[in-house]
Amino acid sequence: MTQSPQSTDVVERAAEVLREHRASIDRLDAILVYTLGERFKHTQAVGRLKAQHDLPPSDPDREARQIARLQELAQDADLDPEFARAFLQFIIQEVIQHHKKHQQ
Template sequence: MTTRNIDASVMAELDRLRGSIDNIDAAVVYMLAERFKCTQEVGELKARHQLPTADPAREGRQIERLRQLAESARLDPAFAEKLLTFIIAEVIRHHETIAAQTDAPAATPDRPHGV
């Protein structure tokens, strides 16, 4: 069946629903961007104070918290966990990059370029 054979009211409803999906996708992207801005600051703070890039205890608590939120939202908790695990891995990768950049000698008045 092609879209030419579908009733106009069905197509209108499909378009409406897809428009909602597109708006939600945009919101998810912007929320992720905000989340990564915060985790960037966390990574910089950790690097300045030579803290570990990963925090398995916090990550475990966050995963459990997200699973509970998913259940209350009627979202598959396993899916929510997979998503958060992926995000956490990306955050840790960013923190490792920040830490590696911070390991370079800092610039000071007598060492203007950090050498």
Template sequence: MTVPAELLALREQIDALDQQLFSVLAERFKVTAQVGELKKKFQLPAQDVAREAQQLEKTAKLIADAGLNAEFALRVQRLILDEVVAQHKQC
């Protein structure tokens, strides 16, 4: 079966977007690792519930502005925040 050129082009776009998405995510985790080291240095707790609430509120606005599925986007943000906390607990 021959794949239409338009489909191939869209798949290339998806691949490029995936690369960007994971590059940005990797960069985010590099920064949050630095946050974890500072928390350790200053003996701060791994989890900052107030900061997480602020992040989730910002995410809700970004979701609305971008027209994303709110439930999905908030699950993704929660997953990221949980991973950050887990990494901070390992510091």
């Protein structure tokens, strides 16, 4: 079956909807980046504190509580909890590498 060409109106409306979604995506990406920047400021301070007081870079009990909490939040937010877990784990691994550098 051949498709009938779409009217200019339909094509323009689709382009407008796409533009609107992309504007929201750009705004949310900026929020993510600024939020991560804020988070890393706190974890850098934690890293210095841990180095000063000879505390271990990682705290698996704390991580388990964070992951459980984030997975509940993810469910409420209609986000895949497994994705939320993997994302947090990825960030925490990066933080732990930073903490280790403070201790060298």
